Each structure stands twice: as C-alpha cells, then as structure tokens.
Amino acid sequence: MSRAEELLRRVESYSDQMVExxxxxxxxxxxxxxxxxxxxxxxxxxxxxxxxxxxxxxQRADAPDPRVACGAxxxxxxxxxxxxxxxxxxxxxxxxxxxxxxxxWSSDPWTLKVEGGRLVGRGTEDNHxxxxxxxxxxxxxxxxxxxxxxxxxxxxxxxxxxxxxxxLDHLLKARPGLFTSRDIIVVPDAGRPxxxxxxxxxxxxxxxxxxxxxxxxxxxxxxxxxxxxxxxARMMVEARAVAQEFGQDNPLFRPPRSTCEPxxxxxxxxxxxxxxxxxxxxxxxxxxxxxPLDEVRAEIERRFGAIAAEEGAGVAISEVQRLQAPPxxxxxxxxxxxxxxxxxxxxxxxxHAGGIGGGTVAAFFRQRGLPVAVWSSCQGTAHMxxxxxxxxxxxxxxxxxxxxxxxx
Numbered sequence: 191m192s193r194a195e196e197l198l199r200r201v202e203s204y205s206d207q208m209v210e211x212x213x214x215x216x217x218x219x220x221x222x223x224x225x226x227x228x229x230x231x232x233x234x235x236x237x238x239x240x241x242x243x244x245x246x247x248x249q250r251a252d253a254p255d256p257r258v259a260c261g262a263x264x265x266x267x268x269x270x271x272x273x274x275x276x277x278x279x280x281x282x283x284x285x286x287x288x289x290x291x292x293x294x295w296s297s298d299p300w301t302l303k304v305e306g307g308r309l310v311g312r313g314t315e316d317n318h319x320x321x322x323x324x325x326x327x328x329x330x331x332x333x334x335x336x337x338x339x340x341x342x343x344x345x346x347x348x349x350x351x352x353x354x355x356x357x358l359d360h361l362l363k364a365r366p367g368l369f370t371s372r373d374i375i376v377v378p379d380a381g382r383p384x385x386x387x388x389x390x391x392x393x394x395x396x397x398x399x400x401x402x403x404x405x406x407x408x409x410x411x412x413x414x415x416x417x418x419x420x421x422x423a424r425m426m427v428e429a430r431a432v433a434q435e436f437g438q439d440n441p442l443f444r445p446p447r448s449t450c451e452p453x454x455x456x457x458x459x460x461x462x463x464x465x466x467x468x469x470x471x472x473x474x475x476x477x478x479x480x481x482p483l484d485e486v487r488a489e490i491e492r493r494f495g496a497i498a499a500e501e502g503a504g505v506a507i508s509e510v511q512r513l514q515a516p517p518x519x520x521x522x523x524x525x526x527x528x529x530x531x532x533x534x535x536x537x538x539x540x541x542h543a544g545g546i547g548g549g550t551v552a553a554f555f556r557q558r559g560l561p562v563a564v565w566s567s568c569q570g571t572a573h574m575x576x577x578x579x580x581x582x583x584x585x586x587x588x589x590x591x592x593x594x595x596x597x598x
Contacts (some may be wrong), residue, residue, distance in 0.1 A: 193197055194598040197589075198589045198593075199590050201589045206320050207532065209581060211240070211322050212579075215321070216235065217301065218232050219286065219287065219300055220232070220313070220354075222263075225288050230285050234264035234346070234348075237346065238267065245332060246270060246376070247271075250264065250265065250480065251356070251361050252267060253349075255357075264348055265345070265358075266345070268346075269341055270341065272338030272339060272342055273337070274340065275340030276373050276374045277343060278340060278341070279332075279373055280328075280343070280376050280378060281346075282345070282378055282379070283321075283357065284348050285351050286312055286348075290573075291575070296576055299311055308580060309577040309580070310576055310577065312577055314579045315378070315569060315579040316572035319378070322584060324344050325344060326590075327590070327595060328344055328591070328595055331586070336596045340597070342596075345497055347551065351549050353537055356549065358551040374501045374594060375527065375562040375563070378564075380568060382567070384537065384539060385587070387544050389550075390442075390518050390520075390523075390543045390564075392552065392553055392564075393443065393448070393515055393521070393545070393547045394475075394476070394481070395549040396477060396483050396486060396487075397511040398490065399507070399508045399510050400470065400473065401468070403418055404417055404502070404504075405464060405467050406459070406465060407465045409463035414470070417465050417501070418468070424497045426452040426569075428494065429490075430450060431491050432475075433450040436478070436485075440441065440545065443478070449476045450486075455469075455470070471583045472565050477515070480515075519552075523563070525561055525562065528594055529563055529590070529594070531593075532590045533565075535593065567583035567584075567586060
C-alpha cells in the first residue's frame with residue numbers, strides 16, 4: 191500500500207470522530223459582539239486540548255476586544271515541523287452567524303442533528319466543516335508519522351463573519367512573517383458540492399448604512415410632513431440601477447456582474463397612523479474586481495441625493511464594511527496546482543478555477559501578495575435555516591488536506 195493510500199484510509203477511519211467533533215463544536219455558539227454574542231473564546235478553549243493531545247505546537251495571537259467579557263478574541267496556530275519546503279496552511283474561522291428566526295429551523299440549531307449523511311446545525315458548513323476536515327487531515331499525517339516536505343499548519347481565527355478586524359487582519363499584523371509567498375495557503379470557506387471549484391478571485395464587499403430623514407406627522411396629513419420611509423423605499427428600488435451602472439460581465443463569477451441589494455432595515459414607527467420622519471436601511475454591494483468602490487459610492491450618493499431632493503428629505507450614507515477586491519490568485523500558482531492534484535485523486539474529477547461573490551478572509555492574504563486558494567466541498571447552506579453539511583464531503587475534504595500536508 192502506498193503512503194497516499196494509507197493516508198486516505200486513515201482519514202476514513204476517523205468518520206465517527208469527525209461527527210463527534212462537529213457535534214461538540216455546534217453546541218458552543220460563537221457569536222461576535224456585533225452579532226449579540228460573547229465571541230469565540232469558549233470554542234477556542236474546547237479546541238485547544240484537541241490540538242495539544244495531537245502533539246501539535248500551539249501558539250496564540252489573541253486580539254484585545256473590550257466588548258467581550260474575557261477581553262480578547264482568540265486566534266490559534268497549530269503546526270507540525272517539516273522539511274525545508276513551503277509550509278502548508280489551512281485557515282478556518284471559529285465564529286458563526288446568528289440562527290435567525292428559530293421557527294424556520296426543524297431542530298435546535300445548537301444541537302447537531304444527524305440525518306443519514308446530512309449533518310444539520312448552525313455553523314456546520316460555515317465553517318466547522320472546514321475546521322474539522324483540516325484538523326483530521328493533520329491528525330492522520332501526525333499519527334502515521336509521515337515525513338513532511340515542509341511545515342504543516344492549521345490556523346483558527348475569530349471575527350470572520352463581521353469583518354476580521356479581530357481575526358486574520360489582526361493575525362497578519364501581529365505576526366508579519368508567519369505566512370510567506372511560497373506557502374501553500376488554503377481557506378476552506380467556499381466551493382461547490384462536488385469539490386470542483388477552486389476559488390481564486392472574489393468580488394469587492396461594500397456594506398452601507400443609509401439614514402433617511404424627513405418630518406414625522408399624523409398619517410391623515412402627509413402633506414404637512416416628509417415621509418422618510420417612502421423616500422427610503424425609492425432609494426432601495428434605485429439600488430439595483432446602481433449595480434446596472436457597473437454592468438460589465440466577468441465569467442469567473444456567478445452572477446457575472448456586480449450586485450447592490452437592500453438587506454437589513456431598522457425598526458421605524460410603531461403605529462400605522464404616523465408618517466415616519468426617519469428610516470434606516472442597509473445595502474450589501476458585491477462589486478467586480480477592478481471597479482473602484484469610490485466610484486460606486488459616488489454613484490449611490492448621486493442617485494440617492496436626487497431622490498432625497500425630490501422628496502424634500504435628507505440622506506446620510508455611512509460605510510459599515512469596505513473591502514476592495516485585490517488581484518486574483520494566478521491559476522498557475524503552486525497552491526492551485528497542489529489542490530488540483532489532490533482533488534483529482536480524492537474526488538475523481540478535474541477541478542477548475544473561478545470566482546465568487548461572497549467574501550472570505552482570503553482577501554487579506556491577496557492584499558499582501560500571498561497566493562491563496564479558497565476550496566471546500568460546500569453544499570451552499572451557509573447562513574440559512576437548517577444549515578447542513580455532508581459527512582461524506584467532510585471526510586473527502588480531510589483526505590484532500592491530508593495529501594496537501596504530506597506533499598503527496
């Protein structure tokens with residue numbers, strides 16, 4: 191039996207352990223303070239003994255955050271020593287998003303539900319699938335004592351769901367020499383169910399808060415006031431016209447063009463017979479690489495300003511998140527080629543490079559000129575009610591990571 195075959199079989203033998211690990215992770219909500227939680231520390235403390243029991247070298251680069259009771263957001267680094275070759279890093283995130291409307295769930299979101307090969311719970315796909323797969327891929331390499339061509343590492347970061355200020359962004363600033371341009375860096379946080387997409391490019395992320403001010407009056411006398419909700423509604427409709435203004439296509443992406451969608455909305459007046467004098471909504475813009483976000487902002491301000499003037503309202507636009515998409519990872523980069531070989535061996539298909547509209551922490555690597563690939567066998571259920579992942583996919587992904595770590 192070859193080393194690669196032995197490695198793949200070892201990973202398969204972990205199937206039950208992987209489900210147990212996923213169940214324990216799901217049971218510990220890790221919501222950042224912006225999402226009404228106390229951060230990721232409890233989840234990090236759950237994982238730390240696993241890393242140490244595996245015999246990994248563990249380091250920490252926690253980010254101070256006075257908004258959480260423990261005062262910090264954890265960032266964990268676990269690694270195995272290897273030869274002089276490039277390091278292989280897999281980076282997953284600890285935090286999850288809120289459950290949303292509990293009535294839309296068929297089971298407790300924080301208790302793993304096993305339905306055959308389907309594993310249901312908040313965070314199962316985003317991002318516990320990638321975390322568990324990377325962890326058990328590294329476990330197989332360690333237990334078999336395989337010689338590594340270079341160091342093998344697992345990075346577990348906080349705050350991915352709300353901007354990464356306390357996660358990867360902090361880690362890269364605190365440990366500037368940790369990752370190098372020759373490393374193989376994989377972020378298992380996007381992909382397709384068959385594992386056939388290697389993500390090498392992302393759209394820019396631009397989140398905006400729009401506050402519209404008018405004049406509150408009685409519902410029977412709208413002529414005496416300015417209906418902020420009506421003006422805001424016109425602006426929300428106009429948002430899609432902004433996206434059409436930047437209508438060039440890029441076949442790397444689905445959809446292939448920029449988007450600008452109204453999303454969150456703050457509560458307005460409580461009673462029906464009051465004309466609201468204030469309304470607040472948010473926009474989630476996903477902009478194709480190469481389009482400056484300053485131009486998008488200017489177009490939004492122009493269009494929304496014109497509507498406000500017509501309605502006699504005021505409008506103030508503020509940025510919630512702004513991430514200009516960096517250049518794509520070259521399709522010939524070593525990380526892409528290494529993934530192609532491993533995916534072909536495990537999944538029996540020829541993967542292809544492409545882009546996504548959703549943002550991942552890979553952007554922080556690309557901004558620093560570090561080639562990175564985003565890859566996972568994702569079902570596309572992230573942030574949904576009844577979020578789920580596939581046990582088979584999780585095991586196969588662990589096999590891919592094991593091959594990467596071992597250089598096979």
